[in-house]
Amino acid sequence: MSRVSTYLNFNRSTEKAFDFYRSVFGSEFSAPIQRMGDVPSGPNQPPMADADKNLVMHVELAILGGHVIMGTDAPESMGFSLVQGNNVFINLEPDTRAETDKLFRALSVGGKVDMPLQEMFWGGYFGSLVDQFGIRWMFNCNSKT
Numbered sequence: 096m097s098r099v100s101t102y103l104n105f106n107r108s109t110e111k112a113f114d115f116y117r118s119v120f121g122s123e124f125s126a127p128i129q130r131m132g133d134v135p136s137g138p139n140q141p142p143m144a145d146a147d148k149n150l151v152m153h154v155e156l157a158i159l160g161g162h163v164i165m166g167t168d169a170p171e172s173m174g175f176s177l178v179q180g181n182n183v184f185i186n187l188e189p190d191t192r193a194e195t196d197k198l199f200r201a202l203s204v205g206g207k208v209d210m211p212l213q214e215m216f217w218g219g220y221f222g223s224l225v226d227q228f229g230i231r232w233m234f235n236c237n238s239k240t
Contacts (some may be wrong), residue, residue: 097194100155100163102184109166111152120158127179129153135216139183148171183199184231192220195236202226215229 105112110128117123131240132148134140157163164184176235184214189195199212212222212234220236 097190098151098161098167098188100186100188102186103164103166104169104177104182104184105151105166106175107150107168107170109154109168111153113156113164113166116156116158120156122157125143125155125163131173135238144172163198178231181231184233186235188237190236191238191240193240194234195220195234199224199234200217202232210231213234 103112114124119192120200128149129152131143131150131152134143134152142154143164147168147170150170151166153165153167155163155165159225169177169182187195187198195212199222203224203226207212207225209223209225209231210221212220218237220238221232223233225231
């Protein structure tokens with residue numbers, strides 16, 4: 096089933112922020128927190144510093160009315176440069192890859208593709224872009240069709 100969520104990026108404080116949000120909304124994480132050290136290493140990835148291995152790769156929390164917030168740590172040691180305004184994404188999870196491709200193409204017109212849609216290690220079809228109005232969008236389709 097399609098859904099929309101809000102994705103939040105933090106500089107080494109995701110777990111603290113999400114523990115706070117969990118206490119405010121009285122809900123629980125949808126799955127255990129995934130850590131950066133859980134990411135499989137690959138030939139195109141630089142070695143990860145030990146200090147970064149316990150950082151949050153992904154966390155998900157339902158808040159109100161079925162809306163979900165998700166988050167990750169995005170530290171400078173991994174090439175990120177966070178400033179207020181580039182740390183929030185609208186995350187779309189369409190039901191099909193065809194719908195994902197259609198929405199991605201449409202939203203990228205006049206904008207900038209940060210990561211083209213591609214297969215990811217978690218099994219998703221993922222990509223991200225900034226639209227022509229400066230709004231950041233992420234796409235994650237878990238369907239193989």
